[in-house]
Amino acid sequence: xxxxxxxxxxxxxxxxxxxxxxxxxxxxxxxxxxxxxxxxxxxxxxxxxxxxxxxxxxxxxxxxxxxxxxxxxxxxxxxxxxxxxxxxxxxxxxxxxxxxxxxxxxxxxxxxxxxxxxxxxxxxxxxxxxxxxxxxxxxxxxxxxxxxxxxxxxxxxxxxxxxxxxxxxxxxxxxxxxxxxxxxxxxxxxxxxxxxxxxxxxxxxxxxxxxxxxxxxxxxxxxxxxxxxxxxxxxxxxxxxxxxxxxxxxxxxxxxxxxxxxxxxxxxxxxxxxxxxxxxxxxxxxxxxxxxxxxxxxxxxxxxxxxxxxxxxxxxxxxxxxxxxxxxxxxxxxxxxxxxxxxxxxxxxxxxxxxxxxxxxxxxxxxxxxxxxxxxxxxxxxxxxxxxxxxxxxxxxxxxxxxxxxxxxxxxxxxxxxxxxxxxxxxxxxxxxxxxxxxxxxxxxxxxxxxxxxxxxxxxxxxxxx
Amino acid sequence: xxxxxxxxxxxxxxxxxxxxxxxxxxxxxxxxxxxxxxxxxxxxxxxxxxxxxxxxxxxxxxxxxxxxxxxxxxxxxxxxxxxxxxxxxxxxxxxxxxxxxxxxxxxxxxxxxxxxxxxxxxxxxxxxxxxxxxxxxxxxxxxxxxxxxxxxxxxxxxxxxxxxxxxxxxxxxxxxxxxxxxxxxxxxxxxxxxxxxxxxxxxxxxxxxxxxxxxxxxxxxxxxxxxxxxxxxxxxxxxxxxxxxxxxxxxxxxxxxxxxxxxxxxxxxxxxxxxxxxxxxxxxxxxxxxxxxxxxxxxxxxxxxxxxxxxxxxxxxxxxxxxxxxxxxxxxxxxxxxxxxxxxxxxxxxxxxxxxxxxxxxxxxxxxxxxxxxxxxxxxxxxxxxxxxxxxxxxxxxxxxxxxxxxxxxxxxxxxxxxxxxxxxxxxxxxxxxxxxxxxxxxxxxxxxxxxxxxxxxxxxxxxxxxxxxxxxxxxxxxxxxxx
Numbered sequence: 001x002x003x004x005x006x007x008x009x010x011x012x013x014x015x016x017x018x019x020x021x022x023x024x025x026x027x028x029x030x031x032x033x034x035x036x037x038x039x040x041x042x043x044x045x046x047x048x049x050x051x052x053x054x055x056x057x058x059x060x061x062x063x064x065x066x067x068x069x070x071x072x073x074x075x076x077x078x079x080x081x082x083x084x085x086x087x088x089x090x091x092x093x094x095x096x097x098x099x100x101x102x103x104x105x106x107x108x109x110x111x112x113x114x115x116x117x118x119x120x121x122x123x124x125x126x127x128x129x130x131x132x133x134x135x136x137x138x139x140x141x142x143x144x145x146x147x148x149x150x151x152x153x154x155x156x157x158x159x160x161x162x163x164x165x166x167x168x169x170x171x172x173x174x175x176x177x178x179x180x181x182x183x184x185x186x187x188x189x190x191x192x193x194x195x196x197x198x199x200x201x202x203x204x205x206x207x208x209x210x211x212x213x214x215x216x217x218x219x220x221x222x223x224x225x226x227x228x229x230x231x232x233x234x235x236x237x238x239x240x241x242x243x244x245x246x247x248x249x250x251x252x253x254x255x256x257x258x259x260x261x262x263x264x265x266x267x268x269x270x271x272x273x274x275x276x277x278x279x280x281x282x283x284x285x286x287x288x289x290x291x292x293x294x295x296x297x298x299x300x301x302x303x304x305x306x307x308x309x310x311x312x313x314x315x316x317x318x319x320x321x322x323x324x325x326x327x328x329x330x331x332x333x334x335x336x337x338x339x340x341x342x343x344x345x346x347x348x349x350x351x352x353x354x355x356x357x358x359x360x361x362x363x364x365x366x367x368x369x370x371x372x373x374x375x376x377x378x379x380x381x382x383x384x385x386x387x388x389x390x391x392x393x394x395x396x397x398x399x400x401x402x403x404x405x406x407x408x409x410x411x412x413x414x415x416x417x418x419x420x421x422x423x424x425x426x427x428x429x430x431x432x433x434x435x436x437x438x439x440x441x442x443x444x445x446x447x448x449x450x451x452x453x454x455x456x457x458x459x460x461x462x463x464x465x466x
Numbered sequence: 467x468x469x470x471x472x473x474x475x476x477x478x479x480x481x482x483x484x485x486x487x488x489x490x491x492x493x494x495x496x497x498x499x500x501x502x503x504x505x506x507x508x509x510x511x512x513x514x515x516x517x518x519x520x521x522x523x524x525x526x527x528x529x530x531x532x533x534x535x536x537x538x539x540x541x542x543x544x545x546x547x548x549x550x551x552x553x554x555x556x557x558x559x560x561x562x563x564x565x566x567x568x569x570x571x572x573x574x575x576x577x578x579x580x581x582x583x584x585x586x587x588x589x590x591x592x593x594x595x596x597x598x599x600x601x602x603x604x605x606x607x608x609x610x611x612x613x614x615x616x617x618x619x620x621x622x623x624x625x626x627x628x629x630x631x632x633x634x635x636x637x638x639x640x641x642x643x644x645x646x647x648x649x650x651x652x653x654x655x656x657x658x659x660x661x662x663x664x665x666x667x668x669x670x671x672x673x674x675x676x677x678x679x680x681x682x683x684x685x686x687x688x689x690x691x692x693x694x695x696x697x698x699x700x701x702x703x704x705x706x707x708x709x710x711x712x713x714x715x716x717x718x719x720x721x722x723x724x725x726x727x728x729x730x731x732x733x734x735x736x737x738x739x740x741x742x743x744x745x746x747x748x749x750x751x752x753x754x755x756x757x758x759x760x761x762x763x764x765x766x767x768x769x770x771x772x773x774x775x776x777x778x779x780x781x782x783x784x785x786x787x788x789x790x791x792x793x794x795x796x797x798x799x800x801x802x803x804x805x806x807x808x809x810x811x812x813x814x815x816x817x818x819x820x821x822x823x824x825x826x827x828x829x830x831x832x833x834x835x836x837x838x839x840x841x842x843x844x845x846x847x848x849x850x851x852x853x854x855x856x857x858x859x860x861x862x863x864x865x866x867x868x869x870x871x872x873x874x875x876x877x878x879x880x881x882x883x884x885x886x887x888x889x890x891x892x893x894x895x896x897x898x899x900x901x902x903x904x905x906x907x908x909x910x911x912x913x914x915x916x917x918x919x920x921x922x923x924x925x926x927x928x929x930x931x932x933x934x935x936x937x938x939x940x941x942x943x944x945x946x947x948x949x950x
Contacts, residue, residue, distance in 0.1 A: 269470045332500035333508045367493040385475045412481040419488035
């Protein structure tokens with residue numbers, strides 16, 4: 001396997017025969033038609049919400065949604081110029097998920113009687129616009145992902161600063177007990193941790209590509225696995241300490257799990273040492289168990305997970321299982337085919353438009369809707385992994401896998417929390433949930449994955465590497 | 467690197483498969499159980515979004531759903547609420563329903579399996595869903611008469627039809643206004659409910675079928691007489707020793723007759739006379755002679771220690787397990803730990819009136835779908851035979867005698883033969899007595915079995931007795947229904 005290649009290799013002209021199998025125009029045309037379908041689905045969702053909840057069609061929001069579609073097509077057109085070989089599925093999937101999220105947020109606005117700038121849906125559309133513009137900017141500015149390799153340590157520094165921002169007095173804001181927001185005045189506006197996950201992925205990829213030999217080659221054998229030397233444990237311990245700090249100081253179990261899981265997976269892919277994963281998981285589980293014994297909010301999460309239906313847990317306030325159980329009631333109410341847009345009562349569950357949007361969608365679209373949404377995520381993640389499989393440089397491969405896996409893990413943590421696979425933690429559902437920072441971060445991930453996939457196809461393998 | 471990638475993608479795939487499984491478990495496997503959870507307000511709102519079926523007495527609604535323009539589409543309204551509260555119960559927006567609102571909820575809310583095709587049909591044809599209507603057996607004349615006759619007393623009156631077990635009247639006091647529990651403001655419902663719970667009069671008790679149950683006192687002697695006659699060793703003329711006081715075996719406690727002295731004079735007294743004058747000592751002796759097993763067996767044949775669903779759940783009356791001779795002696799005149807509901811005593815009287823066969827008590831005649839097709843008809847169901855027809859006939863005579871010439875004289879009605887038995891039960895050293903009357907009329911062709919329970923000595927402490935307070939109430943109700 002090769003390291004990041006020198007720039008000269010990229011400009012080499014490939015043989016004619018290989019050039020012919022590239023059909024960028026076809027890829028973009030496929031993407032165009034998929035986008036048409038995606039926008040149609042989104043418009044239909046908004047109209048159905050209006051028919052279901054209002055009993056009439058209100059053109060204002062449809063027009064706002066149409067404006068958003070134009071931006072998506074803007075990204076599409078930009079790609080026709082600067083990323084012609086990019087994956088054709090990523091953008092339509094992100095568009096559909098974003099649109100379904102807006103429709104559900106809008107539906108909950110109607111139930112709660114919010115309109116205008118009070119309306120979370122209008123704000124979500126505005127943030128979506130910003131996020132898509134960020135994505136366009138990313139794909140225009142970063143013409144070559146290897147640029148990011150140069151900034152490995154800068155990315156690490158940025159990640160740490162972003163993570164620390166909410167702890168700065170006067171800037172940090174506590175929302176639902178978690179100190180992961182920054183804001184000005186009374187308004188919590190941004191979750192820097194969402195952006196930090198991209199910076200972390202870049203940092204991990206760069207760092208691991210540079211250091212994987214020392215992390216993977218030497219060590220002592222124990223129980224059939226090669227364990228690393230004590231002095232090589234440094235990075236693992238640092239990331240672990242960072243995750244634990246997030247749990248203790250920011251009171252955010254989900255984010256900690258996300259970062260640590262991301263690191264472990266990238267570490268494993270880079271070094272192919274299962275022992276890292278075993279060590280890391282034991283450390284994290286150990287830390288989580290200690291946290292559940294010593295920190296009330298973690299203990300409550302575990303107790304709610306294990307026995308949400310006991311009256312004591314249900315009625316406990318704060319820290320009870322009310323939200324979890326209401327979410328389960330909502331999902332049960334949806335059943336197999338759902339109540340239909342605007343026909344359920346997702347507004348009975350606390351924060352139905354952000355942390356619990358998947359339960360809201362499950363209530364109104366049913367198990368069928370949940371399956372469709374999970375299938376979209378799975379396809380999105382699979383396209384990301386494909387970059388990992390097909391990529392030629394290790395940095396690109398690792399970054400692609402990292403970004404794809406972080407989306408998969410985030411979906412797993414949120415949906416798994418709602419459906420009682422794991423304790424409930426506060427994280428946003430990528431693309432669906434209300435929240436600007438999450439949208440911006442995930443659209444930047446889309447742009448990066450598009451860029452990586454373009455590079456993969458744009459450079460047919462001249463050398464078969466092993 | 468690709469080998470690791472493959473493994474990681476398998477992990478990611480497994481993560482998604484886990485989510486597919488977990489959401490399927492919740493939305494399909496557990497959905498029904500989750501919907502049934504009492505804390506599920508969605509189910510509640512949904513149950514209010516369809517027009518809940520009415521509960522009807524003689525075709526007139528005593529509970530119905532009126533359109534409402536708040537979070538719930540309908541408001542439950544109870545016509546003449548306090549009068550019918552023990553029948554209808556109430557359905558609050560938060561918490562469990564009670565009464566028929568609870569026991570027939572599936573039908574009233576249109577969720578029962580027999581309504582599946584009806585609701586599907588309505589869904590397809592675009593009609594609003596609607597629950598089934600419930601026609602109860604209650605006779606409005608009997609119910610109102612029982613309410614009026616009980617007056618301000620704490621207690622209950624129940625009237626049944628001996629041949630079918632249909633409950634024609636069921637009144638309990640003190641009671642409550644179910645409309646106050648049906649308001650849509652849950653805070654207000656909780657406040658009202660807590661007020662009712664804290665009320666020393668226990669208005670939420672349905673004293674006809676449960677609550678804080680009372681000792682039956684002398685009305686339980688009917689069960690002991692039945693056991694004696696059924697044993698074949700006794701006739702109404704069988705003689706029992708007649709002392710003026712009786713020390714319970716193995717104790718210092720002394721049993722006396724209510725009037726003091728012996729039972730109508732003489733060294734011995736007949737079983738018939740002992741029942742007619744309701745003397746305790748002969749029954750204490752008879753109880754010991756019969757033994758607790760025989761009395762328990764007889765009591766259980768009448769329905770003691772069994773739960774009945776009418777279809778609302780009721781509390782089983784109690785004849786205690788395993789007694790020594792002293793406890794058996796006390797139990798034989800309805801004291802010690804014997805407890806009975808008026809419904810149970812009505813079953814005893816009704817069985818005697820019905821040739822010995824106990825009918826299952828039942829509040830409901832018919833359940834009808836919105837399109838008027840009957841969903842369920844409630845046919846009379848036998849609980850079993852408690853006594854032979856011969857024993858029953860003998861006991862009818864003894865009970866007629868009790869009203870005409872005995873301790874239940876205040877239940878006499880001119881021109882109608884009434885059979886009955888009074889009871890005056892002790893609750894403790896200085897606590898007020900519990901007063902009873904149970905019987906039926908007309909005795910030659912029994913149409914109505916009635917049991918009256920009056921707590922707290924009818925306001926007279928230990929001065930009140932069954933014939934003074936309870937028998938006139940029964941008389942007043944019987945007169946009203948017989949003159950209908």
